[in-house]
Amino acid sequence: MRTNVDFSVPDTAQTTESAAVPTPDSAVTAETAGIAGTLHMLGDANTQGLYKIQYGDAPGWYACEYVFADAAEKRLEVPAGMPNGIPESGRPGDLLVDDTQLVWTWSGLLTDTPALVVTDLDGSQTGTVHFPQGWYLTGWQPIAADAQYLYAKGGAISDDPGRPDERRLLRLDPQNNTIETLTTWDAYGGQLWGTWGDELLITRRVLSPACPVQPEYAFYRIDNFNDMKPFLTEMLYALDPATGRETLLAEGPVYTFGPRQKLAGDALWWVDGTQLLRQPLGTDAPQTVADLPQTMWVEQVFDTDVFLCAQQGDKTVRYVYHLADGTLEETPAEVLCQLGVGEYLIKAGDGVAVMG
16 A cells, blocks of 8 residues: 655656656665655645736746735745746646745746745745656645745656556655655546644555455546545555554545535544534544534534534525534634634635634
C-alpha cells in the first residue's frame, strides 16, 4: 500500500518512468531526521484570501486582488517580467495564502513543466520549485507548509491512457529548488487533507479483496470507479514527514473525510442522524456535542461555532450552533472565513459583511 523512498535523493535524480526508489522503513537520513516543524495548511480558514487573477495590457506577470481575514482588500502586483526561469508561454494557476507568504502555481500547458513560485506579501519573489519534465502539480488541491518546506501532491504524467498518472506526496524546498517524495498513492487515490501538530494528515483508499470487479482504466482514470465504491475503504493516516511513518487514525466509506467528516483543530466533526459528533484525533470514541432538531450536515467548524446545513423542501437552510451556550439559530449567510473569536466574514447575496 505504501512505497518507501530514499528521502536523500531528489526526484530530479530519478527517472520519471520509475516509481520512487524503495528503501527499508528504518532508513532515515541525517538530512531529513528532525526536520519537521509545526505544520499548517496554506489557505486555511483563518487566513484564506479571496482572489482573482487578471489578464490584460498592464505591465507585470499578473495581478491579483485578495481579501485577508481583516476583510481589507489589497491589490498585489507582481513586478514586470516572469519569475526566474518561468517561460512566458505558460499561465498562472492557483494562489494559496498564509500569514507570511503567497504560493502561486504555474502551468506551462503542453510545452513546459509546472512550477511553484513563492512570494512575500508585497509580491517579491522568495523561492521557486521547478518540476521535472513530464510531471504535474495538483495546485488546486491543498498544500501544507512548515518553516522550510511545502508539501503538495504531484508526480509523473502517464504516457499510457490505460495507466493512471503517478500520485506522490512531495516535499518541496523553494529556497533550494528541490523535490523529494514522501510517499505514493495507488490507483484508488487519496489526498493530503490537513495537519496535526508535526504530522501531515493524508487519506488512502483500499480495495477489499472481496470486490467482484476489476478496475478498468480509460484515459488515466478508473472508468468503473462507481462500481467499486462499495468495496473501497477510505483511511485517515498521520504521516511523520521526518521518518515516513504512518499511523492509522480513522476509516470509513469513500468520501468520508471532507464531504462527511470535517477536520477542525485536533478533531473530526460530523452529524450522525440528528447528533452532532466530535472525535479527537488519536481516539476511537466519538463525543456527542449536541442533539439537533432535524437531520443536518456539517458545513464548517470554527473556534466557537459550528455551521450546519439542512435540506428543507427545495432549498438548503444554514444554521450556526454556538458551542459556548448550546444554542442553534438560522443564518442566511455563507461563511467565507473567521475574522476573530466568534466573528466571521460572510457572503450574503452579492455582497460581503461581518457577522459576530
